[in-house]
Amino acid sequence: MKSELISDLVITAADYSPDAIFLVNEHGRIRHAGPACEDIFGYKPGEFVDQFIIDFVVPADQDATRKEAKEVLAGRKRVGFENRYRHKNGDDVYVTWSARWLEHERLRVGVARDVTELRRREAAPSALLSVLAPYERKVLELLLTEATEKQIAEQLGLAASTTHSYITGIFRKYGVRGRAGLMSLWLKNLSNGIAQLGDR
Numbered sequence: 001m002k003s004e005l006i007s008d009l010v011i012t013a014a015d016y017s018p019d020a021i022f023l024v025n026e027h028g029r030i031r032h033a034g035p036a037c038e039d040i041f042g043y044k045p046g047e048f049v050d051q052f053i054i055d056f057v058v059p060a061d062q063d064a065t066r067k068e069a070k071e072v073l074a075g076r077k078r079v080g081f082e083n084r085y086r087h088k089n090g091d092d093v094y095v096t097w098s099a100r101w102l103e104h105e106r107l108r109v110g111v112a113r114d115v116t117e118l119r120r121r122e123a124a125p126s127a128l129l130s131v132l133a134p135y136e137r138k139v140l141e142l143l144l145t146e147a148t149e150k151q152i153a154e155q156l157g158l159a160a161s162t163t164h165s166y167i168t169g170i171f172r173k174y175g176v177r178g179r180a181g182l183m184s185l186w187l188k189n190l191s192n193g194i195a196q197l198g199d200r
Contacts, residue, residue, distance in 0.1 A: 020112040026073060028052045040114045042088030058084040058092055072099045072108050094119045131173045139166040144186055
């Protein structure tokens with residue numbers, strides 16, 4: 001009776017959670033999936049039931065996921081494990097998990113929070129900066145201020161012609177025509193963590 005009550009409470013909580021909540025048996029089969037699963041993964045909850053949860057994990061993350069599941073099955077409460085699942089549309093979804101084993105129910109309860117947007121934001125500055133040579137990055141930092149081209153050259157100890165060459169190269173690599181286009185591109189990505197550029 002107690003076991004059924006706890007399972008009912010977990011399922012009721014899952015119905016109101018913005019996170020994806022799964023109940024998975026000791027063999028890895030999904031026994032219940034909360035409504036938020038559809039928002040996060042694109043599958044209706046019923047499409048998950050009786051499926052092996054590992055089959056939805058991106059292949060590169062499956063070994064680490066199996067190890068994490070063993071920790072949970074051993075009775076260790078786990079918080080903060082992150083892996084990627086394949087969305088129904090084929091995209092990768094990054095999720096961070098809180099999970100524990102419910103001994104009486106013989107079920108693993110897992111709460112998955114979608115952190116895909118956060119991971120994309122973190123990746124954006126690296127992706128944008130990766131196309132630049134080290135000195136171009138220094139020039140870029142100053143281009144994103146009010147410094148004139150002459151002031152940039154002076155601050156970096158470069159010849160005016162060298163500075164101009166770096167600047168035109170940056171514009172070309174980012175596909176912009178000038179400083180206004182560069183600023184617009186950078187402002188679009190400001191929320192993606194590019195404000196950390198000054199720390200580089």
